[in-house]
Amino acid sequence: MRTGKIEQFKSLSQFKSLKDFNNNIEQWMVDYKNEFTKGEMIAFNRLKRYAAKVYGVSNVSINKLSAISKELDQGGISRSTFKRMLKKAKHFGIITVYDTERTDGSTSTNIYVFNCYSIEPCQKEQEVLQTPVQEDLIENQLNHHKTENKSKTNNKLDIRKDNAIKDIPIEYQDLLKDYGYSPKQIIEFYKCVKYATKYLTYYTDQDKVKLGLRALKQMIINKKLGYKVRNMFGYYTQILHNFLDVDYLQMVRNVTLD
Template sequence: MKAGNIEQFKHLSQFRDLKDFNNNIEAFLAEHKKDFTKSELICFKALLRYCAKIAGVSNVSINKLLQSISERFGEVSESTFHRMKRKAIKLGILTVYTTYRKNNSQSSNVWVFNRFLNSQTIDTPISDAKQEKVAKNQKNIVEQLTPHETNNLSKTNNHINKRNENVLDASYTSNRVPVEFRDLVKYFFDDAKTIEELWKVIQIQTYYLSYYSQKDRLELAIDSFKQMVRNIKFGRKIRNIFGYYWGIVGAILDREYENTLHEMYEEYAC
């Protein structure tokens, strides 16, 4: 590929606009933020900043990118950037094209971000016809997110059993899952496996938080689940509830960590 102005790579963009691009990246990080180290995430997000002119496409040089990172966050090694690049490529979110000058010497790469969300599942205005199609595609999620009345539980269980004989209702949930969390989730996802997987997210995210009690984990799980349900009720389309739930839990823990640092700073500043 020949090197040139960023405008000549406009055709490589896979996004309608910047909002479409940002929605896709938000969904990707909700599911895969855990796969990157803190320094790699800094590199990832720095690259995103250079993809605003052409949504999802940039031809910024690595040297310029690392320089901008060092000015804002401190020095990050080039090897860290390349680790991030390899992970992003492996996860399918990034494609890298090598470009060459007229004398055949290598120039800056072209960084192209790929779609993570299908264009019909993102949270953007669409026509009535497309809304009907989206609703059909999201039928299972909508059904699961509608609380079941007590007298309809038997009908719901029969529907689930017909759909998949291997699906067990909430009463079969492992006793490792707190009863309070099970009883909340079952009104939306009456499926033991789903409840257990959601609780597993809490266990993994708090594994190294030795100061977290079981009560703390339960509160985190309930608050995060309520936030997820609220977002879906307000129209958020989700392709993977576990990845989305992971993102919400991580965001809450990140805010808690930042607040702790702020409190410590104020304490020692006095």
């Protein structure tokens, strides 16, 4: 691959926006952050910052990253630390590296391409939408699963007595209980909801419940349709953000029409 300005590598980007890129990185970190040392995470985050102009694509040099981290009093990034980070990121599938060369044939700065979290290929204009057929199918699946779980009621924990989830609305807890999720899992799911809406101050607890249940139903139907899920909390977060994006676009369109 011939070296050049970062703009010429736009075709390598797998993301529709900077927000989409950051969301995917957050989901990767849910799975693999603990696999990186403190120094490796500094290297990873510096590289990520240089992948914002072309979403998820960077051609920054190791020397430049190291110099910047020293200026920020982060102790610097050695070449060995960067290479260790890169080796792990490549192994986990987070980053793909492309070699480049100059016109004279000598090697130049590598191209670092961050990958989508989901196993399915990212589609830049894809939105998670429910058709009426999907809605009916979701409800049928929900009702069927609830019936199957009736016999297991006596084996479930009374999570309303668990102090760790006392602030989670009962309506939200009840549906996840019907699907056999543990108190710990319910806590993690609701954390995803709170994180996705943390800047939406106008969202009430009831709004969060509606959004959370809507995303849960979509996740269930996607799994029924054969979608492969690497990490259910990361996948759930992705659906939450997709719904929020669609709702925001609808809100903007309504304001424009008015």
